[in-house]
Amino acid sequence: MADGSGSAPGPDAPPPGPVGRSRGRRSMYRQNLAVAEAKRILRSTGRFVALSCLLLAAGSVLLMYTPGGPTGTAARIATGVVAAAAVVAAALWWVRGWPRERTSVAFVLAAEVGHGIVLFCCADPVVSLLAATWFFLLGDYLTFAHGRRALVAHCVWVKANLLFYGVRALLEPGADVPFVVFLVVGLTATLIVTRLFGQVFSDALRSDSARSAELAHRDPMTQLLNRRGLEAAAPRVFAQARSERAVIAVFLVDIDRFKVVNDRHGHDAGDAVLRLLAARLDASVRKYGLVARTGGEEFVVLDRVHADGIASMAERLRAVSHHPDDPVPVTVSVGAVGLAGDDFPSADPGVLLTNLIIRADTAMYAAKQRGGDQVVLDLPRTAALERTDGGATMARSPDEIFDSVMAARSGRDRRAERRPDQGS
Structure with a gap:
């Protein structure tokens, strides 16, 4: 289990167990x-x-x-x-x-x-x-x-x-x-x-x-939480962050050009990529963090972090997704959003989670528009560009991210824009 700073599992790391990562046996x-x-x-x-x-x-x-x-x-x-x-x-x-x-x-x-x-x-x-x-x-x-x-x-x-x-x-x-x-x-x-x-x-x-x-709350392929399981477990994480006045962070991780993987290597290889990535993301999150597969090649990570730790954690999630010895190497685009516990609205936890995922998803799409294998942060204020090994971490305001994404879409459907065969 990673504590937030550990190294990623190797290419042969096993997928999560029959009920995903063990969070400690409940009484x-x-x-x-x-x-x-x-x-x-x-x-x-x-x-x-x-x-x-x-x-x-x-x-x-x-x-x-x-x-x-x-x-x-x-x-x-x-x-x-x-x-x-x-x-x-x-x-x-x-x-x-x-x-x-x-x-x-x-x-x-x-x-x-x-x-x-x-x-x-x-x-x-x-x-x-x-x-x-x-x-x-x-x-x-x-x-x-x-x-x-x-x-x-x-x-x-x-x-x-x-x-x-x-x-x-x-x-x-x-x-x-x-x-x-x-x-x-x-x-x-x-x-x-x-x-x-x-x-x-x-x-x-x-x-x-x-x-x-x-x-009902597990993804059958990766044994991670599915969207329903994430919605059921998220209120606990929100409550802990609020009581501890910590920052809650949502990371949306999406595999770049995943359709190419399926077309070139077959769906069995694509499934193996998903299971391996699930295991690596799961091992990179702290004990009480949550990892869910919410779409075909889309994963959501929810965790409490230090105020200045969102960028480093997002970069770690990007880095662990790739290993030179992987049978089918892939890269990911990561969108991240943070919210301080003091700023939590009184809205329903499900509504709060949905809004955070939408913001993280928008940031992730901005990373794809820059070629993928990058991290984009949705921060309250504009920050400087931070370069890291192997990728780029962009910290920009929500308005800047939204404007750039809407300009890039040019009225086209979001999913069509993200089709791997179009180089997203």
């Missing part, structure tokens, strides 16, 4: 939330958790007025504290929505311990068993958010509580043994067996959903 929690966000149910499920916290608070208060519930000052104070904490948690969930993973784990542990305290405060163990049904809500949360391992640990904790209060109930004078046994068995089936079955079913559905989403 089950983040995977599950990503699926929920894709289904547009993330916000509503957060509100459901808030309501569940309110139900737990209400149940704890009602227990204090239930025969066999918490008795004594200490027990009632402890139950009241748990109820108050549940109300605070409900407010946070309603206002802030889903937290970070560590915060979620802390919430689960607090809920497990808090409800355990409420059960322990009940004077009658049978009431404790009946109140244990509230563990069902926590099991739902773990099934949805944290997955199988967390649910198994929860089920062990629930079973320990059922056995503890079941034994206590059996040791009570005049205990109704059949009823207590029936209650423990029934709660085991409800709180544990059905939860585990639901987890298996949920895992199967999520796996299919995640696999379908992955396939």
